[in-house]
Amino acid sequence: MTIDTSVTKNRNGFGKIGLVLLLLAIILAITVSVYMLFFIPDPLVTGTDGFKILSTDNTVTLKGENLKSLEISIYQEGKITDLLKDSTHVKEKTYALQIKPKDLKLSNGRAIVIVKAKAGIFKKVRYEIESVIDTVPPSLEVIRAPSIVNTGSGGFALLRAKDADFVYVKLGERVFTAFKVGSEIDLETEPAPGYGVEPYSAESNSSRKVANTYYVFFPAPFDSKDGDVFYAIAEDTAGNRKINALPTRINIKGSKTSSIEIGDSFINTVVAPMLNEMNLPDPASSFKKVNEEFRQQSQDKIIEVAGNTKSEILWDGRFLQLKNSKVMATYGDERTYFYQGENISSSVHLGYDLASYANAPVGAANSGIVTLSEDLGIYGNTVIVDHGMGLMSLYSHLSTILVEPGQEVNKGQLIGKTGSTGLAGGDHLHFGILIHGYEVSTL
Numbered sequence: 001m002t003i004d005t006s007v008t009k010n011r012n013g014f015g016k017i018g019l020v021l022l023l024l025a026i027i028l029a030i031t032v033s034v035y036m037l038f039f040i041p042d043p044l045v046t047g048t049d050g051f052k053i054l055s056t057d058n059t060v061t062l063k064g065e066n067l068k069s070l071e072i073s074i075y076q077e078g079k080i081t082d083l084l085k086d087s088t089h090v091k092e093k094t095y096a097l098q099i100k101p102k103d104l105k106l107s108n109g110r111a112i113v114i115v116k117a118k119a120g121i122f123k124k125v126r127y128e129i130e131s132v133i134d135t136v137p138p139s140l141e142v143i144r145a146p147s148i149v150n151t152g153s154g155g156f157a158l159l160r161a162k163d164a165d166f167v168y169v170k171l172g173e174r175v176f177t178a179f180k181v182g183s184e185i186d187l188e189t190e191p192a193p194g195y196g197v198e199p200y201s202a203e204s205n206s207s208r209k210v211a212n213t214y215y216v217f218f219p220a221p222f223d224s225k226d227g228d229v230f231y232a233i234a235e236d237t238a239g240n241r242k243i244n245a246l247p248t249r250i251n252i253k254g255s256k257t258s259s260i261e262i263g264d265s266f267i268n269t270v271v272a273p274m275l276n277e278m279n280l281p282d283p284a285s286s287f288k289k290v291n292e293e294f295r296q297q298s299q300d301k302i303i304e305v306a307g308n309t310k311s312e313i314l315w316d317g318r319f320l321q322l323k324n325s326k327v328m329a330t331y332g333d334e335r336t337y338f339y340q341g342e343n344i345s346s347s348v349h350l351g352y353d354l355a356s357y358a359n360a361p362v363g364a365a366n367s368g369i370v371t372l373s374e375d376l377g378i379y380g381n382t383v384i385v386d387h388g389m390g391l392m393s394l395y396s397h398l399s400t401i402l403v404e405p406g407q408e409v410n411k412g413q414l415i416g417k418t419g420s421t422g423l424a425g426g427d428h429l430h431f432g433i434l435i436h437g438y439e440v441s442t443l
């Protein structure tokens with residue numbers, strides 16, 4: 001009895017439910033059609049700026065939204081070439097379009113990229129992008145470069161590049177910008193810029209005037225390895241590039257090593273204040289933190305500041321050393337620090353320590369523009385003067401700073417007084433020559 005009733009109910013119910021479902025389906029179909037006709041959002045294609053400049057090999061990444069179909073073609077000299085035809089029904093789709101103009105038989109010059117996207121039944125958009133096809137790489141010639149640079153030292157190269165927007169030397173991930181020289185230069189008479197990194201070998205060819213020349217200073221940082229290669233690179237905005245290896249070999253230079261005993265008085269008077277403390281429960285690890293972490297932070301800041309260099313030569317002739325000073329520590333000393341007989345930390349001293357008398361006046365080594373004057377961690381009160389084209393000089397542990405960022409200074413002009421701020425045991429000047437932010441040994 002119970003079973004019968006339920007079967008009957010189900011039969012009756014099925015008919016009604018079927019009807020309801022049919023109605024719902026019709027309503028849904030009408031809704032969808034109305035939506036597709038009138039309410040569906042417009043199709044949207046982003047990333048089309050990637051078509052503006054096309055070099056030899058391009059990957060243009062596009063994002064499509066609400067697409068039913070997408071068609072992309074390129075129009076040049078009365079000829080249309082299809083780049084993409086796609087039908088889709090997803091809400092979002094990403095396309096990575098590889099375009100090689102030569103394979104597509106396109107010529108250098110102007111073209112128009114036409115993007116047509118559809119959504120729903122009637123909705124469509126059309127974009128036209130003015131495009132420039134440039135598959136000609138810049139030309140690049142290494143006119144002069146040293147045959148060898150020692151680690152911790154620097155080099156200077158003269159390059160010639162045509163149709164380039166960015167010229168630089170690269171060592172691993174490090175990029176050293178080259179700067180265009182304003183006028184034509186005569187290779188026969190052109191002297192080295194007033195920075196004798198390396199004497200030039202005599203040119204065999206006769207006098208020739210060349211334009212489109214670039215100067216580049218580059219360091220061989222202390223951690224460079226034997227076999228590392230300096231590459232000169234010329235790039236244009238389209239992304240075409242020409243790479244030449246410099247003939248410059250890196251010579252790994254041995255360094256002087258020294259051991260330094262860190263006493264409690266140094267910990268209490270120098271290290272503790274740097275950590276904003278008065279009592280340090282673990283002197284050894286506190287020293288390590290300052291010597292390693294703080295040192296890295298200061299060096300990162302110097303590299304950052306180096307990016308502000310002016311593109312023209314601001315220096316004038318030779319660089320000066322602190323007056324009446326004695327060199328106390330030289331470039332590249334490898335220092336190992338001991339606390340109560342235990343090796344606690346090590347670092348490489350990049351720069352020169354010059355001692356004169358306490359609060360001795362410090363003059364700018366050459367003319368330039370002050371680019372930093374502040375307390376710089378282990379360097380203490382520091383002034384950095386930009387001499388242009390990636391060359392800067394650094395003055396540290398100052399007791400007094402007498403210049404401000406942006407200020408122009410002449411060679412020898414007073415910029416501060418020596419002191420012992422930062423990680424310094426006594427009054428002295430830490431003086432460094434920076435090439436793109438790396439302290440180098442040569443002057």
Ligand SMILES: [Zn+2]
Nearest residue numbers: 351352353430
């Ligand atoms: Zn020093």
